[in-house]
Amino acid sequence: MASFNFNKFKEFNWRKTLQELHIGETILLTWSISKKLTIITISLLVLENLAWLGSIYMLKELVDIAATPGNEQAERLLNAVILTGLISISYACIKSISSYYSEIQAAKVNHCVDQKIHAHIVQLDYSFYENPEYFDVLKRAREAAIDKPFSVVSNMFTILKNLIMVASVGYILVSIDWLLLPLLGMFVVPILISRIIFSDRAFQLYLKNTSLEREAGYLSSLLTGENVAKEIRTFTLGDFIFTKYVKIREHLISEQLHLSRKRSINELFTTGIGTAAFFGVTAYIVFGTLNGDSSVGDIAVFLVVFPQSFMIMQSLVAAIGSFYRDSRYVSLIFELFQFEPKIENNISKASLNNGELIMKNVSFRYPNTNHNILENISLRIPKGSIVAIVGTNGAGKTSIIKLLCKLYEPTDGSIYFGGNDIREYSPAQYRKQVSTVFQDFVKYNLTVRENISFGDIHKTPTEENILQAAINAGADDFIKKFPKKYDTVLGRIFNEGQEISQGQWQKIAIARALYSDSSLLIFDEATSALDAIAETALFNTFRERIGERAALVISHRISTIRQADYIYVMSDKRIVESGTHTELLQRNGTYAALYENSHDQEVLLT
Numbered sequence: 254m255a256s257f258n259f260n261k262f263k264e265f266n267w268r269k270t271l272q273e274l275h276i277g278e279t280i281l282l283t284w285s286i287s288k289k290l291t292i293i294t295i296s297l298l299v300l301e302n303l304a305w306l307g308s309i310y311m312l313k314e315l316v317d318i319a320a321t322p323g324n325e326q327a328e329r330l331l332n333a334v335i336l337t338g339l340i341s342i343s344y345a346c347i348k349s350i351s352s353y354y355s356e357i358q359a360a361k362v363n364h365c366v367d368q369k370i371h372a373h374i375v376q377l378d379y380s381f382y383e384n385p386e387y388f389d390v391l392k393r394a395r396e397a398a399i400d401k402p403f404s405v406v407s408n409m410f411t412i413l414k415n416l417i418m419v420a421s422v423g424y425i426l427v428s429i430d431w432l433l434l435p436l437l438g439m440f441v442v443p444i445l446i447s448r449i450i451f452s453d454r455a456f457q458l459y460l461k462n463t464s465l466e467r468e469a470g471y472l473s474s475l476l477t478g479e480n481v482a483k484e485i486r487t488f489t490l491g492d493f494i495f496t497k498y499v500k501i502r503e504h505l506i507s508e509q510l511h512l513s514r515k516r517s518i519n520e521l522f523t524t525g526i527g528t529a530a531f532f533g534v535t536a537y538i539v540f541g542t543l544n545g546d547s548s549v550g551d552i553a554v555f556l557v558v559f560p561q562s563f564m565i566m567q568s569l570v571a572a573i574g575s576f577y578r579d580s581r582y583v584s585l586i587f588e589l590f591q592f593e594p595k596i597e598n599n600i601s602k603a604s605l606n607n608g609e610l611i612m613k614n615v616s617f618r619y620p621n622t623n624h625n626i627l628e629n630i631s632l633r634i635p636k637g638s639i640v641a642i643v644g645t646n647g648a649g650k651t652s653i654i655k656l657l658c659k660l661y662e663p664t665d666g667s668i669y670f671g672g673n674d675i676r677e678y679s680p681a682q683y684r685k686q687v688s689t690v691f692q693d694f695v696k697y698n699l700t701v702r703e704n705i706s707f708g709d710i711h712k713t714p715t716e717e718n719i720l721q722a723a724i725n726a727g728a729d730d731f732i733k734k735f736p737k738k739y740d741t742v743l744g745r746i747f748n749e750g751q752e753i754s755q756g757q758w759q760k761i762a763i764a765r766a767l768y769s770d771s772s773l774l775i776f777d778e779a780t781s782a783l784d785a786i787a788e789t790a791l792f793n794t795f796r797e798r799i800g801e802r803a804a805l806v807i808s809h810r811i812s813t814i815r816q817a818d819y820i821y822v823m824s825d826k827r828i829v830e831s832g833t834h835t836e837l838l839q840r841n842g843t844y845a846a847l848y849e850n851s852h853d854q855e856v857l858l859t
């Protein structure tokens with residue numbers, strides 16, 4: 254049989270572990286959420302305890318009265334029975350109310366932590382999504398937030414309640430025999446230590462396996478997700494992915510079961526010894542009291558209190574064990590809070606001057622990589638102009654857009670807007686000036702109206718400005734055919750959702766960008782799914798559609814590119830040529846070669 258491992262006990266870093274539990278922060282959080290509720294919950298716990306003690310005292314009185322002969326005892330007995338009944342009923346009522354309040358308190362803490370996590374994540378930089386470590390931290394924090402804060406707080410109250418009870422019964426036990434209290438401690442302390450050590454091992458296993466759990470989750474999403482269902486079936490990938498998924502899950506489960514087995518054996522050993530010792534002491538005390546030193550009431554109290562004390566101690570140990578285990582998981586939420594945005598949020602210039610956008614000698618490398626993917630980029634987007642970037646796959650076009658959206662900061666060089674370095678503006682302030690249709694824009698499964706108004710969430714959407722944006726994007730034609738028109742929910746996720754084609758989704762995304770009053774519009778392959786007629790219609794009147802605003806267009810289609818006032822040609826991280834369509838063709842360089850090589854001379858590069 255496995256026994257308690259003292260080497261593991263010695264190796265355990267108690268100090269560090271206690272620091273990592275963030276107990277102080279959890280208590281402060283509980284207190285800050287509702288001081289009134291915390292005071293009520295604690296007061297109810299004390300009352301519950303007093304009522305319980307009262308019922309024990311009355312039990313002793315009852316037995317003593319019953320054991321004493323005499324005529325007047327009947328009335329005393331009746332009074333004692335009534336009083337015992339009243340106290341017992343009060344105890345039951347207070348206990349229910351007290352657990353109700355503990356539950357409210359715990360639910361409030363859970364809700365608050367969940368809110369804090371979401372508020373924190375949404376203000377983190379986009380670059381955090383580059384970091385696999387962040388995904389692990391995020392997964393752990395989100396899982397912990399489901400029930401762990403609730404559990405920590407309710408266990409905190411259970412511990413408090415049991416501690417008060419232990420103090421009370423301790424007094425009674427010491428009055429019977431002072432040795433009882435340390436003996437009681439000796440039975441349960443090994444159980445507690447064993448639980449803490451195994452909780453810690455389970456926690457370490459959880460940390461170790463988070464990435465693997467994420468991989469299993471990803472494979473599961475491939476097997477069940479709507480977006481991938483088509484391709485998984487047409488390539489008949491189901492079996493392959495399923496086998497991979499099952500293999501990982503089996504590995505994870507076998508590690509968990511191995512630990513559970515060891516823990517169960519340990520628990521059997523420690524609780525077995527504790528229980529045997531408990532009965533030994535009971536026998537010793539009962540036989541010891543036969544010499545007549547104690548009253549019958551005292552023996553009755555011992556017989557009631559000692560087993561109850563053992564149960565209270567066990568419940569205390571269970572609560573401390575769960576508190577410890579769940580605090581470890583709650584500490585993962587605090588770990589997430591340690592991630593802070595790197596792009597400054599507070600700084601902001603007094604006013605943001607609308608004007609020319611200039612990139613000057615910009616080089617860039619993604620976080621956690623060791624090579625630049627943009628080298629010495631300089632370009633200008635004058636007010637009201639249409640500028641295009643064209644280049645081979647992987648040349649760095651989308652990366653430029655990410656910099657222009659202030660999702661990252663340049664590694665070298667600067668970006669100026671209206672004469673000021675955009676580092677001087679807060680991301681929120683600057684981004685109001687930029688509206689982007691990304692290659693992988695989001696399809697919000699919400700109403701058409703919401704989809705469009707997300708272009709500027711601070712602007713009050715009116716029928717007129719929503720309609721104008723839709724007309725400019727060429728989306729109004731199909732929207733007005735829906736029975737609910739602009740109140741139609743798009744996508745298939747919800748009941749009554751209306752699925753639309755990829756090109757129609759793209760028109761909605763373009764409408765979203767056009768809806769905003771930003772001074773720069775960015776289109777990254779934003780028309781790739783539009784049919785030729787729709788694209789020509791959009792770009793033939795593009796200047797009228799965008800009004801006073803400047804536009805930066807990335808496209809592989811010559812029909813789109815040639816509309817631009819100025820074109821930058823990119824190849825392998827650099828701008829290699831620039832000029833108007835005619836100038837670039839005359840130069841007979843990279844652009845001209847791309848133009849010549851595109852077989853129908855409509856598609857430049859794909």
Ligand SMILES: Nc1ncnc2c1ncn2[C@@H]1O[C@H](COP(=O)(O)OP(=O)(O)OP(=O)(O)O)[C@@H](O)[C@H]1O
Nearest residue numbers: 383619622626644645646647648649650651652653
């Ligand atoms: N998040 C990232 N982390 C590290 N490297 C990245 C990241 N995103 C892109 N890259 C790399 O940066 C380079 C430029 O990518 P980018 O998406 O800017 O090219 P692109 O010109 O827009 O290509 P395409 O025409 O195919 O859309 C590529 O080599 C790519 O591997």
